[in-house]
Amino acid sequence: MSVSVRIPTILRPYTAGASEVAADGGTLAEVIDALEVDHPGLKARVLADDGAIRRFVNVYVNDDDVRFAEGLATATPDGTSISIIPAVAGG
């Protein structure tokens, strides 16, 4: 199952500059594992040592913040688009 993942500027060093990459996986956790295979080092930027999404990272699955959904267990059916965005803004 293929999904597309938008990569923020800060993570593009891991994707050879690509702003969007494809990955496989039925859940967000599986997609992140797949990203790590193709782009080593990326997973540790998105997930903290305890395996949870980092405090300052927002991940959206089809426009929904996964903190409002099932977190890393959020389903990512074929054609899903995922965005990873630094949570540093506001005001």
Place this chain on the structure above:
Amino acid sequence: MTASLDAASPASPASPASFGPARELVCRACGATFALGDSYACMECFGPLEIGYDFGTVTHADIETGPQSMWRYASLLPVPPDIATRKNLSPGMTKLVKADNLAAALGMKTVWVKDDSGNPTHSFKDRVVAIALSAAQELGFTTVGCASTGNLAGAVAAAAARAGLRSCVFAPSDLEAGKLVTTAVYGGTLVAVDGNYDEVNRLCSEVAGDLGWGFVNINLRPYYAEGSKTVGYEIAEQLGWRLPRQVVSPIASGSLMTKVDKAFRELVGLGLVEESPAAIFGAQATGCSPVSAAWAAGHDVVQPVRPDTIAKSLAIGNPADGPYAIDVARRTGGAIADVTDDEIVAGIQLLAATEGIFAETAGGVTVATLGKLLDAGLIDPEAETVILNTGDGLKTLDAVAPVATPTVTIAPRYAEFRAFAEEKGLR
């Protein structure tokens, strides 16, 4: 007239960038350091980057002989030394109003209102924007933007107009009419987004990454956020170079509250004020109270919410600095509470009726929360207290329009007025 937005930016700055006493960017979460630039998230952990300084010696006289604007603190900010002579709106040095009537109404001894509705575009956002636009120019950006809950959009559009920069600002389309008008009038591009602030913010994060524009509260955020420190500097100076015992600040992203605390600590570190306890309290609207909810639950992590409140300028459901606001309240002996929309309106009315200050909804949140914290015994009524009014009630007329109406409508005849006056006992 809207300028075309297709030209690429940033261009190369003409001369080496100047950020005054700023030396580097430091990750507030993990401490990693980076060169001054347009980075805003830590390459190691995504944490927010802050400015690291080398202040040297700063005296009262240095500041007191400076301009009657926030630029009197230029030596404590990431701006060039000649910032006061450049094209900007020179915000700051707003009134610190001794609010004896409000204090009496609340049963308190000494209350001050730091009234930032007196800024050029009538909110405290002029402070943060002034620094962000200086940084934008130093870094070579020619287009600036923001994700806004209203006040920021107007502040960016106005300051960009004066600085000769192009602006493209984004805000939720359901904002108060007063905030859309007071942004659009400055002639930049205003993008109204059918979504809430957090959705606007997300959109702008993606735009900032791809278009090479300077978004004041995204890729210029480390500079931008420092502008809020000047609220704290001014309070201390206006009190005669000392810290107030208690401060009540509204919380949207949480940045203002944390920067007021930072300002106080910097003044102590520089020997400009004596160290004394200064408890910082946070105020939210119940309809968007993720930080207050986390505080009440004893959590360090702020669970995002979907906002639903008349206090639209505070309607950030996923506040980036929420955890730091909690840290500040805990460390300083403060607290965080929230108030309902009805209480917000009552807070606006109380401040207006006691002090002649018409605050926007965020100010109503602060006044009402002060009352709530007093009732809960969390604020000491005997201790000197400063509350922050961050914006102007003229921008949020809808919030009070239903309860702020003519007392009576009469024909232009003396007899009619006499009858009304007698009925009401007016003489």
